[in-house]
Amino acid sequence: MNGISENAMPTLKTFEALPAGLLEADATALEALLGGPSLIHLPGRRPEPLFLTVLLHGNETTGFEAVKAVLRRWQGRELPRALSLFIGNVAAARAGLRRLPGQPDYNRVWPGTETPGLPEAMLMAGVVEHMKRRRPFASIDIHNNTGINPHYACLVRLEPSFLHLARLFSRIAVKFERPLGVQATALAGLCPAVTVECGKIGIQSGVAHTAEFIEAALHLDHYPQHAVAARDLEVLQTVAIVKVPPEASFSFDGSAADFRFRGDLDHLNFREMQPGAAFGHLAAASAARLLVVPGGPMPLQGDYFAYADGEIRLTRPVVPAMLTTDPLAVRNDCLCYLMERIGI
Numbered sequence: 001m002n003g004i005s006e007n008a009m010p011t012l013k014t015f016e017a018l019p020a021g022l023l024e025a026d027a028t029a030l031e032a033l034l035g036g037p038s039l040i041h042l043p044g045r046r047p048e049p050l051f052l053t054v055l056l057h058g059n060e061t062t063g064f065e066a067v068k069a070v071l072r073r074w075q076g077r078e079l080p081r082a083l084s085l086f087i088g089n090v091a092a093a094r095a096g097l098r099r100l101p102g103q104p105d106y107n108r109v110w111p112g113t114e115t116p117g118l119p120e121a122m123l124m125a126g127v128v129e130h131m132k133r134r135r136p137f138a139s140i141d142i143h144n145n146t147g148i149n150p151h152y153a154c155l156v157r158l159e160p161s162f163l164h165l166a167r168l169f170s171r172i173a174v175k176f177e178r179p180l181g182v183q184a185t186a187l188a189g190l191c192p193a194v195t196v197e198c199g200k201i202g203i204q205s206g207v208a209h210t211a212e213f214i215e216a217a218l219h220l221d222h223y224p225q226h227a228v229a230a231r232d233l234e235v236l237q238t239v240a241i242v243k244v245p246p247e248a249s250f251s252f253d254g255s256a257a258d259f260r261f262r263g264d265l266d267h268l269n270f271r272e273m274q275p276g277a278a279f280g281h282l283a284a285a286s287a288a289r290l291l292v293v294p295g296g297p298m299p300l301q302g303d304y305f306a307y308a309d310g311e312i313r314l315t316r317p318v319v320p321a322m323l324t325t326d327p328l329a330v331r332n333d334c335l336c337y338l339m340e341r342i343g344i
């Protein structure tokens with residue numbers, strides 16, 4: 001079916017109450033129900049809202065499912081805190097895709113983006129302006145990933161309030177600076193903000209854990225003054241983002257390609273990798289190299305991979321995250337992030 005929305009300019013819809021049918025809707029039905037990206041404000045006992053963002057990537061449904069579960073529990077009762085919910089790429093959600101062909105990535109177009117002139121970037125800037133006036137208490141942007149990863153929170157600041165919010169979700173947090181134009185970076189100017197990565201799509205335990213986290217954040221009265229203990233939260237810093245060059249081919253099943261990656265590559269996520277650890281093989285005739293770009297505050301120094309004897313091996317100790325064996329995720333986003341442990 002050809003989508004009528006594919007070339008339509010998105011305009012922000014705002015609601016001051018729960019739209020009828022929202023709690024019964026699937027993510028695929030939201031475009032028809034809401035008419036576009038939507039910002040929904042719900043009142044609560046404490047007026048500074050918890051700001052939740054879901055479906056910036058249209059196929060990542062765990063956040064929306066978790067929000068519905070929480071709101072169903074509170075139906076007919078006053079929420080402990082006001083809640084503002086932004087539902088992002090409903091057009092891609094209808095198709096079950098991260099984004100539609102021709103659309104930008106909805107988590108790369110927030111203030112600070114490299115593409116501020118895009119209509120989607122103006123829409124997100126409008127969302128931030130709306131939220132600024134409401135003085136949010138916390139911001140949580142909810143995502144899934146495709147490889148085998150633990151649940152973890154990502155943040156841009158190591159201030160105690162940010163760390164406490166991250167710790168409510170997981171014992172693992174990742175500090176990042178790039179990519180640019182991410183929701184959590186834009187909202188960090190207004191309130192403690194995290195992105196949460198809730199594992200693979202469609203896993204019920206992921207929805208349940210995310211709903212518990214939202215519930216805990218709704219009940220949080222204030223941020224503790226004391227620092228988060230280092231034993232309670234492991235913090236990693238993203239240092240590099242690894243991409244496959246667009247002109248290179250790759251496989252995970254050993255079939256002929258420039259890069260023949262290990263089929264179990266995503267099992268390496270969040271493991272301490274040592275120099276020499278193998279990612280796979282490079283075709284004998286291929287001059288292709290993985291693109292390694294800065295993911296942190298520092299420019300990269302030296303190489304992360306060596307290609308001697310057709311073997312792709314790490315040249316330094318790192319902890320990978322979001323390694324995936326999903327070809328579409330590799331093409332649309334990246335092969336992985338590389339991180340190092342840091343103290344808090």
Ligand SMILES: [Zn+2]
Pocket residue numbers: 057060143144
């Ligand atoms: Zn995502």
